[in-house]
Amino acid sequence: MTQPRIPLAGVIGSPIAHSRSPLLHGHWLRTYGIRGHYIPMDVHENDLERVLRTLPAMGFVGVNVTVPHKEKVMAFADQITDRAILIGAANTLIFRNAGSILADNTDGYGFIENLRSGAPDWRAESGPALVLGAGGAARAVISSLVDAGVPEVVLSNRTRLRAERLKADFGHRIRVVDWVQAGSAVKDAALVVNTTSLGMSGQPALSVPLDGLHPGMVVTDLVYTPLETGLLAAARKAGCTTVDGLGMLLFQAVPGFERWFGTRPEIDEATRAAALK
Ligand code: NAP
Numbered sequence: 001m002t003q004p005r006i007p008l009a010g011v012i013g014s015p016i017a018h019s020r021s022p023l024l025h026g027h028w029l030r031t032y033g034i035r036g037h038y039i040p041m042d043v044h045e046n047d048l049e050r051v052l053r054t055l056p057a058m059g060f061v062g063v064n065v066t067v068p069h070k071e072k073v074m075a076f077a078d079q080i081t082d083r084a085i086l087i088g089a090a091n092t093l094i095f096r097n098a099g100s101i102l103a104d105n106t107d108g109y110g111f112i113e114n115l116r117s118g119a120p121d122w123r124a125e126s127g128p129a130l131v132l133g134a135g136g137a138a139r140a141v142i143s144s145l146v147d148a149g150v151p152e153v154v155l156s157n158r159t160r161l162r163a164e165r166l167k168a169d170f171g172h173r174i175r176v177v178d179w180v181q182a183g184s185a186v187k188d189a190a191l192v193v194n195t196t197s198l199g200m201s202g203q204p205a206l207s208v209p210l211d212g213l214h215p216g217m218v219v220t221d222l223v224y225t226p227l228e229t230g231l232l233a234a235a236r237k238a239g240c241t242t243v244d245g246l247g248m249l250l251f252q253a254v255p256g257f258e259r260w261f262g263t264r265p266e267i268d269e270a271t272r273a274a275a276l277k
Contacts, residue, residue: 027274108144110252118243127190187212
């Protein structure tokens with residue numbers, strides 16, 4: 001009698017040693033008693049296609065994709081979800097019959113679910129969202145905010161051209177302001193989101209003036225090392241509701257785990273603790 005295959009999944013990036021995804025998925029596999037494995041894989045760009053074509057035959061049911069391959073993997077997908085097309089990048093691949101690849105992007109889903117979970121009183125329609133940064137993560141954040149019904153996204157990035165490109169892709173609800181003007185947009189925002197890498201351990205601090213922060217606002221940071229960034233500390237002191245970035249990492253992992261291993265995982269304190277080990 002043939003035995004069922006043990007499902008394998010993992011994360012592809014380079015470097016990959018810092019990734020918290022193996023801790024997270026490993027925790028869920030143990031919690032739900034699933035006989036599967038989730039493996040970090042450091043893959044060079046030149047080997048990406050060959051690796052992706054080989055993994056299904058080895059028993060892989062899918063992989064997460066992280067920096068620097070999120071855009072490049074799109075070229076090897078047989079099918080791409082609408083949200084991944086809009087964002088222009090994929091972070092979750094599902095291997096289907098005979099190795100065909102479905103590419104999805106769950107970062108926007110992870111962002112909005114984390115926001116709703118950490119700030120349950122936040123309403124998309126309550127006012128403009130100020131988004132700092134216009135890199136890959138900002139594309140996912142903006143697509144989810146526009147989808148949720150935010151009336152206006154005020155977008156500010158050091159390199160203005162990158163923000164203008166995002167506006168061209170996401171439409172009229174985006175208003176671009178110069179990076180030096182970002183501070184003056186804070187006071188009118190219902191939501192402030194840092195999608196830059198500023199404030200991360202080892203990176204410069206976020207230089208945007210924050211005196212416009214006030215109670216009633218929601219402030220969230222995609223950076224989660226440290227968990228309380230300078231932005232979140234200032235927001236907490238100003239009486240804002242704050243949401244840290246670790247939850248986004250946890251929530252974005254849920255759809256992949258469910259597709260690969262057949263169980264929708266819960267996010268609780270034990271999940272957070274596992275990802276922080
Ligand atoms: P990216 O595409 O490289 O974009 C980096 C962004 O940071 C750009 O807007 C860049 O501005 C800005 N930036 C970098 N250095 C700056 C400086 N010195 N002054 C002003 N702006 C600066 O990176 P990404 O993929 O979007 O990721 C951004 C951050 O989000 C990272 O810290 C990443 O770890 C985090 N992230 C977290 C999650 C999560 O699950 N919590 C998910 C995805 C990403 P320019 O365009 O001017 O260079």
